[in-house]
Amino acid sequence: KQEVTQIPAALSVPEGENLVLNCSFTDSAIYNLQWFRQDPGKGLTSLLLIQSSQREQTSGRLNASLDKSSGRSTLYIAASQPGDSATYLCAVRTGANNLFFGTGTRLTVIP
Amino acid sequence: KAGVTQTPRYLIKTRGQQVTLSCSPISGHRSVSWYQQTPGQGLQFLFEYFSETQRNKGNFPGRFSGRQFSNSRSEMNVSTLELGDSALYLCASSPFMTGGGTEAFFGQGTRLTVV
Numbered sequence: 001k002q003e004v005t006q007i008p009a010a011l012s013v014p015e016g017e018n019l020v021l022n023c024s025f026t027d028s029a030i031y032n033l034q035w036f037r038q039d040p041g042k043g044l045t046s047l048l049l050i051q052s053s054q055r056e057q058t059s060g061r062l063n064a065s066l067d068k069s070s071g072r073s074t075l076y077i078a079a080s081q082p083g084d085s086a087t088y089l090c091a092v093r094t095g096a097n098n099l100f101f102g103t104g105t106r107l108t109v110i111p
Numbered sequence: 112k113a114g115v116t117q118t119p120r121y122l123i124k125t126r127g128q129q130v131t132l133s134c135s136p137i138s139g140h141r142s143v144s145w146y147q148q149t150p151g152q153g154l155q156f157l158f159e160y161f162s163e164t165q166r167n168k169g170n171f172p173g174r175f176s177g178r179q180f181s182n183s184r185s186e187m188n189v190s191t192l193e194l195g196d197s198a199l200y201l202c203a204s205s206p207f208m209t210g211g212g213t214e215a216f217f218g219q220g221t222r223l224t225v226v
Binding site: 031045 | 115146153199201203214215216220
């Protein structure tokens with residue numbers, strides 16, 4: 001069964017710092033990997049989607065990489081802002097077409 | 112373009128009752144999936160519907176059921192509610208059923224509290 005792990009579980013950084021969130025998965029047979037952001041009590045906002053054949057995707061200050069063979073993905077956030085404070089979730093899509101989610105990293109950016 | 116709409120946003124129910132949640136996907140999307148989010152278990156897949164047919168089901172008891180209508184709107188039903196069913200229920204819509212380029216877009220969720 002696919003298992004997705006995110007490290008660290010929580011992270012506090014001062015405003016302006018660059019940071020990296022990690023995601024690992026046990027079964028490399030995935031279709032794609034998606035990074036989401038979740039604000040407290042709210043739904044999920046899609047940040048980046050990486051196909052299994054791709055190595056990275058970029059959107060603004062966000063860059064996500066994927067190493068499918070080693071079962072790892074990273075989300076890089078440049079020049080962090082207080083508005084980036086949220087829980088970040090990664091999810092892999094398997095052949096059964098459902099998403100397996102990690103437990104998330106709670107990010108706090110201190111002004 | 113409207114996003115995924117879930118109604119109601121909040122629900123309080125008593126143990127033993129049943130509840131129905133609704134999800135309207137993004138226009139043109141035909142796949143709807145449901146997820147349960149709890150502090151202890153995180154996000155877990157419930158089921159997926161495509162073209163009014165359940166295509167995939169997670170590891171949940173039969174008290175959890177769903178359906179999809181011809182306009183792709185979906186409903187999820189939970190019967191004989193238990194305290195442990197208290198959770199945020201999230202609906203995701205995707206343009207295609209098969210894997211590959213499918214990107215999931217989520218609604219704001221329905222917060223269900225069972226007392």
